[in-house]
Amino acid sequence: VPAGGLDAGPRPGELLGAATPYVLGNVCYLLGIHFGTVLAAELLGGAEAALLAVPMAVLTAVYLVPRVVYQQYLLGKLHRWAGSDAEAVLLAYRWGSAGMVALGAVVAAAVAVGGLVALPVVFGPEYRDAAPVLAVLALAVPFRFGGAAVAALLTSGGLLRRKVVYQAVGAVVLLAALAVAVPVWGVRGAAGATVLAEAVLCCLLWVAARRGVVGDAPLPTWRDLRRRLSREAPRAS
Template identity: 25%
Template sequence: MIRKKKAIKSLSLLWAGSLIGSGSTFVIYTVLARKIGPESFGLFSSALATISIFSLLAGFGVSKVWLKLLGKEGWEGIRWIKPSLSFVVLTLIFITIAIFLLTLLELHDDTTRKLLIILICYIYGYIGVELVCSKLQLEERYNQLAIWQLLPNLSRLLIILAFYYLLDISLSVINVGYIYAIIGCVFALLGSYQLNKMSMGKFALKGHEQTQRKIVETPKIKDVLIEAWPFGLANLFAFIYVQSDIIMVKYISGDTETGYYNVSFVILSAILIIPTILFGKFLMPKYHRWANHDTDRFYRVYKQSNFIMLVTGSLIMIIVLLSSQFCIPIIFGREYIPSIVMMNILSITLPISFLAYSVGATLVTKEHMKLKVKLMGIIAFLNIVLNVFLIPNYGAKGAAISTVISNVLLLGLYYKAVNKQVFAQQKK
């Protein structure tokens, strides 16, 4: 009973922090959508989506690797921290050079080029936050994790509101880009301090006894890459079939259509915080432990989670379908009425996505991650093909249809793989 109360309290804190954080992002997008219009809003959205791709390459899955390796090795896993951080630095150098080269392409206008360069600092802050979040997950310090998750987005929101309403400074996409960059630099520095302490073994790993450590070989950077690449590719493929639509809509249908689509995507992202926190932040460290040491409990939680996610996703889908035609014009403005159709299409994916989070989370454990990456790669490729055919004919609505189809197929592949690989023994 005490354990359940503690779990509920921890989850409540995480969701509260994430709701404030994602709520801040939602308000930021609402303000921008109203003040700069669909075309400029679409330009900013596509630039941030492009930068987000590079953010996923920063560390290339190291934050998830920490959960796996320290969940498996316990305190012996500390040997991975220093080479992991060196690997992160190398990826950041590569990314910075790549973005500068990208801006030289004639695909971009001058505003987009400048914005992409400014947002490089956003990447540094992103990886700092991700790595510290993994540290706090391993320590099961959910109070601090909740605060760490909400602060970047909340800080951006407060500065944007202060600029516009108190200082009367115009909200151009470049000014907003500078705000994102400044907050990125701040959290990169704050994260560096905590990560340096972690590399020296100054953190409280939960779920493992701190016994005398064996003398083991320190991994090299190439060893980190070998462990990290499945997680890095998984993040990249997930981005492709979830967010690449925004970029493709921009270059196929233009900035205005991108602005319409991004409104529906922002709402969808805010809702998906629910399974993201449950499986990505709260259950994932525990899944790694249970998969190695308590498979019966692992299977029991898996079945319960599937039922809860399916029911929750279905209820939220119904709410969205009933309210979108009223809420979108009120919140974002009547300019975004075209977004209603896209939101209704994307709402169909909510119960599917909620269930896919639950089923897919089990494939992160042990050596199943490589299988998960293959399945995600198949769907990412399919999503791009669907976008190429659907967006030219249906615009942003085509991107929404592509997302629904991709998520349905992904769930089917996940479910089949989990039954055959993860819980084959329990199914007998």
């Protein structure tokens, strides 16, 4: 019971402490999306920065897929499973993350190939040089999709702050990589730095989920997944 009685709400300090991890996580996300373009504009000029800004806008739209799937649809289920259904959590870790990586690879291929045609048509022939930049950035998509899948498992069980720490590490890696790559390789270097940061963050989140969520538990097999789906099908109907 709160100190002020049943009607007393949380204290400002409690609200701040609870909200801070989410705020910092969004700051790291926005930093990863926009800082490369800002740095490219400062070091290379507006024209070069535009060749990065358009592919990054495409990447932002693509990144909505895992955000919607895990933050809008599955997050509540994952919280519930974390307290009452360990099998579902393990299935989400093994097959959900693998499925998201596979989906990310398909989307990455579509983005890389489609950008060659779509960017000049949509934005004009002067953006033809942005297509190779988008092709490099597309390599980050499987890492983002897989990272989102395992990151969603770190929002319960006291693992949220660890997730934010790893997001901060990914942001630091991005800043360092951009500082080295942009002056040497231009906008393609910025795209490569983005891919590197996504890969590092995905690996960190995956290791955290493996240690903090899975632990020593045996991973479910494909047969376990089919059994679970067949059991859930009558309930859905």
